[in-house]
Structures are given as structure tokens and as C-alpha cells.
Amino acid sequence: MNPTEVIPQLKGGKLILAAFVLALANFMVVLDMTIANVSVPHITGSLAVSASQGTWVITSYAVAEAICVPLTGWLAGRFGAVRTFSVSLFGFTLFSILCGLSTSLEMLVICRIGQGLFGGPIMPLSQTLLMRIFPPEKQSQAMGMWAMTTVVGPILGPILGGSISDNWSWHWIFFINIPVGLVCAYAAMRLLKSVETPIHRLKIDMGGLFLLVLWIGALQLMLDLGHERDWFNHPSIVILAIIALLGLIIFTIWELTERNPMVNIHIFKYRSFTISVLALAFGFGAFFGSIVLIPQWLQINLGYTATWAGYLTATMGFGSLLMSPIVAKMATKYDQRALACFGLCLLGGVTLMRAFWVTDADFMALALPQILQGFAVPFFFIPLSNMALASVLPQEMASAAGLMNFLRTMAGAIGASLAVTIWDDHSKVARSELVGNLHVTESQNTLMQQGMSDSSALAYISNLVDREASTLAANHVFLVLAAVFIFAGLMIWLCPRPKSGMGDMPSH
Incomplete structure (x- = not known):
């Protein structure tokens, strides 16, 4: 940090409460990225629209948020980080209410755009303000808490969204934001007033x-x-x-x-920031690709319900919650490049385990890689966030956090799209190869001798081939994602060696 800038420090209970408010606000926005995904069938049924039209509920939010995240630095410079954060929370809450009250798809999509525009700056600003309120020697632990909410949010989103939509109504996935948003906005205005950033008359x-x-x-x-x-x-x-x-x-x-x-691209002149953010983007893209693919594979191939697929995916949350504070402490003592490399390579190894999954795998065989992944995620997420933000000047912090979160979000979207596409394309290839090597008539006759009808035997064989082809394709995707994790883990060594602790600036 720049020693010439004196930032008033919060202490004791005020500091803990302020940190909790910032982490909770970030959790709410991250949760909203995925909570609507599993509720789309309920929404389309209620509003009498097609499933493809229903995806606009997700797309509209993602586009609006992606546009606003990189503008965070400009908004914070023009209006102040605390003021922008508080107004964003109020706006996000208002549009959450309107989303819940929507009676048509058009109204819901417009309100989701508003929700995304106000939600965009909340994530990077929660990160920036955590860095401002904690002393340099404790900033790594603060990042650990922030990272924990960012990782656990997308995991809990589908479970919470499914449970609320099944048991109450889809409207409540938006209404649950109201108390959280209002309390966090009010608390931020009261607690963080003393750490407001300087305001500049910036042109639009x-x-x-x-x-x-x-x-x-x-x-x-x-x-x-x-x-x-x-x-x-x-x-x-x-x-x-x-x-x-x-x-x-x-x-x-x-x-x-x-x-x-509007967006300070000059921040990429810092080598440590650029490499850290690129490694984070590659790692998060592969991570998000896997958490989108796994629930779909479980439901299509293994007959899991949406709820049970969510439970299995969520098993990684235990390791993340446990390791986040430990890794944050380690980041102040050890070379953060080594921690990040270890985390990414472990993720690569875990993903490689999935490349050998079979269609009759039991719950524990599927849950073990998830649990191990939970332990690995904080090792790559926290050190890379630390290194990226420690390499810029204090006045560039909001812009850097905005760019970092933007690239991570876009990497997640790209990773998910590519994973699903490769899975689908490779399923067709695998199916053709399996059919070419299968003696269909012989297998059909064997099944008919066991009492099946002609059509039933053929349908059984076709279903079996589809399941095996889908599993082989998923294994192929996991091999690709494992390679991406390893590549990101090796890339981080291009960074200059950072000094211990978040407060010390590494070589650029």
C-alpha cells in the first residue's frame, strides 16, 4: 500500500461488523447469479412462456452485470466507493422487489437488467472496502473471508433456488434479498463513512x-x-x-x-496483476465449467433429482469453508505463487479423477472429488486475489478489483459454454463409435430371449449407448479441464516473487 495515504482504521466490534456486512452483501449478489437457474422451469410455467424465452431471465442479469463490473473504478472515483456501494445495494434491493412482483416476462427481464446493473459494482467494491478497513497485516485474512462467500455462493444458489421454488414460489428467490439488501446498505452507510474514498470530477x-x-x-x-x-x-x-x-x-x-x-486498462501494465488475473480467469473458467456440467450429467445419466445433484455438488462447500481462513493465514507467511500453484494442480488432479467416472458410480465415489476440490479452491482463489490487488496503487484498487471480477465472471461464462458444447459434440462422436463396435442384432436377440419385446430391447440398447456415450464425453471434458488447471498453475510462476503479507507491494 502507498504509505502516504492515511486511512482511518475501524477497530474491535465495528471492524468485525463492517467486514460481515461487506461479505454478506457480496454473498447475496454471487448467490443471485445461480439462484434463478434452477427456477427457470417454474418461472416459464407461471408466466406461460417457452423454456428458451425463460433463459433471458438469466442472460439479461449476466449481461447487465458484466457491463457494470468494469465500470466500478470510474463510479468509485466519481461518487466515492462507500456511496456507490450503498446506492448499488439499495438499487439491487429495489429491483429484487420488482422482479418478485413481475407479472410478465418482459417486466421480469427489464427488472433483472436493473438488478444486474446495480449488482455489478457490489462484488468488486466489497473487496475494495475490505482492503481499506483492515490493516495491511490482516488484509489476507479479509480476502479469505471474501473468497469464501464468492466460492460458496454459486454452490448454494441452485439448492436454495430449487427448494424455494418447489416449496414456496419462484417470487421468493427475489424477495429473500430484501432484508439482506436493506440492512447491508444502511449498515454500510453508518459504519464505512470514515473510509470513504476521494471524489474526483471525472468526465463521462x-x-x-x-x-x-x-x-x-x-x-x-x-x-x-x-x-x-x-x-x-x-x-x-x-x-x-x-x-x-x-x-x-x-x-x-x-x-x-x-x-x-471509463475503464482503466493501464492497470495491466503491472505484470503481477496481469499474470495473477489471467491465472485466476483460466482456473475459474475450468472450475465453473465443471460445476455446470456435473449436475447435468448426474441428472441425465444417473437419474439424480435436481435436489440430490445439488447436495452432491455442495459437498465441496465444507472444504472451502474450513480452508479459507487457514489459507488466508498461510498467504502471509509463504510464497503465494507456490500456494496458488498447489491449489490449481490439486484441482487438476481432482478433475483428472473425474475423467474415470463410470455410469454405475456410487455417491461416495462421486462425492470424494467434490470434497477434495473444496479443500483446493481457497489455495488458488485467495493467493491470486491477494497478488493481483497488492500489485496496484491504492487509488487504482477499485478499478483493479472491477477488472479482476469482470474477467473472472466472463471466464466462468466462457468455461460453462465450452464445457457444455464439448460434452454435447463429443457425445455424438462417442455414440457413433459405440454403435459401430456394437453387435446390435445379437444383443437385441439376447434381450428378447429374456422376455423383452423387439421394440423394448432396441430402446434399452439405445438408452444404454446414450448413457455410456454421455459419460465418455463427460470424461473427455474433465481431461480438458484438468489440462487447463495445470496450465494456470504453471503460468503463475511468471509472476515476480511477492513479499509476504497483503500490505507489501510486490515487484510489478
Whole structure:
């Protein structure tokens, strides 16, 4: 940290309460990313729309949030980090109420956009403000608490969303935000007033804002619609890809030459920040790809209910909760590159275990990699977040946190899209290979001798082939994801050696 900036420190109970409020606000927003996913069938049924239209409930929130996250630095500089954080919480809560009261798909999508726009800055600002209220020697532990909420949120989201939609009504997945949002917003205004950041009269970079909305919107829509429309075999996906690529290039040139840029891309001049964020993005992309694929595979192949698939996925939460504070403490004493490399390689090993899953695997065989993954996640998440934010100046902290969370969010979206696409494509290839090696007539005759009818025997064989092909394809995806984890683990050694503790700035 820059020693010339004096930040008033909170102490005792006020510090603990402020940290809890920031972590809870972050948890609420992260939870909202996935809580609606399993509720889409309930929402589409209630509003009488198709399943493909229902996905706009998820897409609209993701696009709006992705656009607003990188603007966090500008918003904090223009209005102050605490003020922006509090207003974002109030806005998020207001749109949560409106989402719950929606009576049509159009109203719900518009309100989800509002929810995403206000929710975007909450995640990076909760991170920034935690760094401001804790002394340098305790900032690593603060990051541990923040990381814990970020990792556990997406796991609990589907379980909570499914339970609420099944037992109450889908409206309540939005209404549960009301008490949390209002309490956190009020508490933040009261507790964090003394750590408000300086305000500057920054001009609005309208050109940068337009280009940002254009390329992120095109990219997110391409990822959401790509699998459904057979990717680049459909003209609309090709057009979206061209818009996203050209938009990104023009946006980058614009922001690098703009005097008051909307997004401070110059932060990437710090080597430690750039490498840490890239490793985090690769790791999170592979992680998110696996947590999207596993529940689907469990339900399609093994006949798990949505609730039980959620329970199995959630077994990783125990390790994450247990190890987060321990890893945060270790990060102040040991080389954080080694901790991150260990975590990513362990994730690679765990994912490799999944590459040998079979269709008749029992619950414990499936849960063991999940439990081990829970122990591994804090090892890569906390040190990389620490290293990235320790390498920038205090006044750049909000911009750095915004960019880091933006790249992590987009990496998650890309990872999920690629994992599902590779799984689907490889299933077709595996099915063709299995059918080519199978003596269908012979197998059918054997089953008919056991009392099955002609059509029943054929259907049984077809179902068996589908299940095996799907499992072989999932194993293939896990091999790819394991390689991505190992690559990210090796990449981190390109970072300069950081000094111990969050407060000391490493070499850039």
C-alpha cells in the first residue's frame, strides 16, 4: 500500500461488523447469479412462456452485470466507493422487489437488467472496502473471508433456488434479498463513512461506455445462444462474434488513448496483476465449467433429482469453508505463487479423477472429488486475489478489483459454454463409435430371449449407448479441464516473487 495515504482504521466490534456486512452483501449478489437457474422451469410455467424465452431471465442479469463490473473504478472515483456501494445495494434491493412482483416476462427481464446493473459494482467494491478497513497485516485474512462467500455462493444458489421454488414460489428467490439488501446498505452507510474514498470530477467517457456495452453484450449473447444455434454454423452467432471482436479491439484502442477512460486498462501494465488475473480467469473458467456440467450429467445419466445433484455438488462447500481462513493465514507467511500453484494442480488432479467416472458410480465415489476440490479452491482463489490487488496503487484498487471480477465472471461464462458444447459434440462422436463396435442384432436377440419385446430391447440398447456415450464425453471434458488447471498453475510462476503479507507491494 502507498504509505502516504492515511486511512482511518475501524477497530474491535465495528471492524468485525463492517467486514460481515461487506461479505454478506457480496454473498447475496454471487448467490443471485445461480439462484434463478434452477427456477427457470417454474418461472416459464407461471408466466406461460417457452423454456428458451425463460433463459433471458438469466442472460439479461449476466449481461447487465458484466457491463457494470468494469465500470466500478470510474463510479468509485466519481461518487466515492462507500456511496456507490450503498446506492448499488439499495438499487439491487429495489429491483429484487420488482422482479418478485413481475407479472410478465418482459417486466421480469427489464427488472433483472436493473438488478444486474446495480449488482455489478457490489462484488468488486466489497473487496475494495475490505482492503481499506483492515490493516495491511490482516488484509489476507479479509480476502479469505471474501473468497469464501464468492466460492460458496454459486454452490448454494441452485439448492436454495430449487427448494424455494418447489416449496414456496419462484417470487421468493427475489424477495429473500430484501432484508439482506436493506440492512447491508444502511449498515454500510453508518459504519464505512470514515473510509470513504476521494471524489474526483471525472468526465463521462460516452464513447467508451457505448463500445463497452456493445462488445460485452454481443459476447454474452453469443455465449448464451451459441450452443442452442450450433455456434458458427448459424449466421447470427457469426455476426455477434464479429461485433464482439471488433468492438473489443476498438474499445481497447479508445480507452488507451482517452484522457478520462471509463475503464482503466493501464492497470495491466503491472505484470503481477496481469499474470495473477489471467491465472485466476483460466482456473475459474475450468472450475465453473465443471460445476455446470456435473449436475447435468448426474441428472441425465444417473437419474439424480435436481435436489440430490445439488447436495452432491455442495459437498465441496465444507472444504472451502474450513480452508479459507487457514489459507488466508498461510498467504502471509509463504510464497503465494507456490500456494496458488498447489491449489490449481490439486484441482487438476481432482478433475483428472473425474475423467474415470463410470455410469454405475456410487455417491461416495462421486462425492470424494467434490470434497477434495473444496479443500483446493481457497489455495488458488485467495493467493491470486491477494497478488493481483497488492500489485496496484491504492487509488487504482477499485478499478483493479472491477477488472479482476469482470474477467473472472466472463471466464466462468466462457468455461460453462465450452464445457457444455464439448460434452454435447463429443457425445455424438462417442455414440457413433459405440454403435459401430456394437453387435446390435445379437444383443437385441439376447434381450428378447429374456422376455423383452423387439421394440423394448432396441430402446434399452439405445438408452444404454446414450448413457455410456454421455459419460465418455463427460470424461473427455474433465481431461480438458484438468489440462487447463495445470496450465494456470504453471503460468503463475511468471509472476515476480511477492513479499509476504497483503500490505507489501510486490515487484510489478
